Amino acid sequence: MAGKRRSYDAEFRAGAVRIVTETGKSAAEVARDLGVHESTLQNWVHRARTRADAEAAGGLSxxxxxxxxxxxxxxxxxxxxxxxxxxxxxxxxxxxxxxxxxxxx
Incomplete structure (x- = not known):
């Protein structure tokens, strides 16, 4: 039986992404430290980088x-x-x- 799906608030997700981008730690290491699944954190980081790239290229936030x-x-x-x-x-x-x-x- 599958476990209950956890949800994380935007502040937690932003903080986790900031840890990965600013400290240089791997997403896997940060995910283990925070108790988040590695692929979930990688998705957050990918979305954040995509958003940042779009804003830098003149796209709309x-x-x-x-x-x-x-x-x-x-x-x-x-x-x-x-x-x-x-x-x-x-x-x-x-x-x-x-x-x-x-x-x-």
Missing amino acids: ESERDELRRLRDENARQRKEIAELGMERDVLKRSVVLWVKEATK
């Missing part, structure tokens, strides 16, 4: 992607609102034209 997604959603909502306001304005213009025609008869 995770928080920047979140902000971009939020801004795009807000932009779409505002475009929809502008289109609705434009339609309302057109209806009002037509109403004024009809009202003027009726008033000048």
Whole structure:
């Protein structure tokens, strides 16, 4: 029977990755010290390095992607609102034209 899957918070993962990258110890050694499976720690280190490489190459960080997604959603909502306001304005213009025609008869 398989054991219960453990979860680690982001702070713990970041600390473990920092130990590997800053001390020069192998991932296997740090994993044994922390009681984490070696491949799990290697995955964390790989993801951290990939993220760092993307940021260094001018890519967007995770928080920047979140902000971009939020801004795009807000932009779409505002475009929809502008289109609705434009339609309302057109209806009002037509109403004024009809009202003027009726008033000048």
